[in-house]
Amino acid sequence: MAMTEQRVSYTLDSTLDTVDSAEEKATRIATDLGFGDDEVMQISMAVREGAVNAVLHGNEYASDKKVTLAFERTDKELVITIRDQGKGMDLSKIPNPLAPENLLKTSGRGIFLMRSFMDVVEIRPSKTGTELKLIKHVHGPTAGDKEASQ
Amino acid sequence: MTMKVGTRQVDGVAIVDCSGRITLGEGSVILRDTVRDLLSKGNKKILLNLADVNYIDSSGIGELVSAFTTTKNQGGELKLLKLTKKVNDLLQITKLYTVFDVKDDEAAAVKSFK
Numbered sequence: 001m002a003m004t005e006q007r008v009s010y011t012l013d014s015t016l017d018t019v020d021s022a023e024e025k026a027t028r029i030a031t032d033l034g035f036g037d038d039e040v041m042q043i044s045m046a047v048r049e050g051a052v053n054a055v056l057h058g059n060e061y062a063s064d065k066k067v068t069l070a071f072e073r074t075d076k077e078l079v080i081t082i083r084d085q086g087k088g089m090d091l092s093k094i095p096n097p098l099a100p101e102n103l104l105k106t107s108g109r110g111i112f113l114m115r116s117f118m119d120v121v122e123i124r125p126s127k128t129g130t131e132l133k134l135i136k137h138v139h140g141p142t143a144g145d146k147e148a149s150q
Numbered sequence: 151m152t153m154k155v156g157t158r159q160v161d162g163v164a165i166v167d168c169s170g171r172i173t174l175g176e177g178s179v180i181l182r183d184t185v186r187d188l189l190s191k192g193n194k195k196i197l198l199n200l201a202d203v204n205y206i207d208s209s210g211i212g213e214l215v216s217a218f219t220t221t222k223n224q225g226g227e228l229k230l231l232k233l234t235k236k237v238n239d240l241l242q243i244t245k246l247y248t249v250f251d252v253k254d255d256e257a258a259a260v261k262s263f264k
Contacts, residue, residue, distance in 0.1 A: 016174065016175045019174060019175075041236065045207065048173075048207055049207065049208055052174055052207070052208070052209065056174075097244060098244070098245050103245060103246065103248075103249055104215055104218075104219055104249065105212075105215070106212035106213070106215050106216045106219075107208070107209075107212050109208040109211055109212070109244055110208045112244070113208055113240075113243075113244075116243050
């Protein structure tokens with residue numbers, strides 16, 4: 001673990017324990033930063049889904065590949081970065097889970113949930129891995145508020 | 151908290167009382183095994199009581215969908231009972247609330263099976 005005043009980062013194995021650990025870290029950090037209960041749940045779930053993608057779809061559980069997880073607090077937002085060392089995902093192949101033909105699929109909702117819960121979700125795939133950036137504004141609108149304002 | 155399940159029979163309906171987390175790994179596997187075991191023993195009417203499920207991730211959602219379709223494909227019915235707010239919200243934003251038959255009252259839920 002490397003840590004500065006505003007930034008903490010972890011290098012984690014490609015295991016299911018990492019998924020639980022990433023979620024726990026997100027819950028603790030978001031709580032410590034003063035986010036409300038609903039926002040803490042949203043942040044922790046988004047991180048869990050990001051970690052699942054990194055471990056399963058990115059690194060495919062490979063023991064020689066690592067997941068890096070970083071939390072950075074700025075004045076206005078919490079920025080979470082998750083990187084894997086996989087082959088990089090093809091964003092064009094991610095289906096819309098709300099399409100009628102996809103509603104009964106048993107997978108493919110992780111990125112949708114991240115986008116529902118976070119203010120910004122950026123996915124940068126490359127041949128050496130995928131970088132996922134999740135941003136939650138401090139005192140920002142919740143997913144419910146966003147839907148209500150549309 | 152890991153996932154725990156208990157199964158009971160009420161008027162021909164198999165009620166599965168779930169508690170804890172339905173997430174990737176153990177939680178999803180327990181739910182899958184429980185539903186498959188019920189179906190293999192001829193239970194075609196399954197009611198998943200989620201009153202004490204406090205967390206579910208996308209894998210858990212996928213497992214609920216899988217349980218629903220597996221039961222339906224075998225000529226049965228699977229319904230959900232007593233969703234917590236978190237689970238209810240997740241089913242709303244994923245539009246799965248339109249797929250599942252969700253009940254709040256156990257007696258009424260049992261009677262609703264054909």
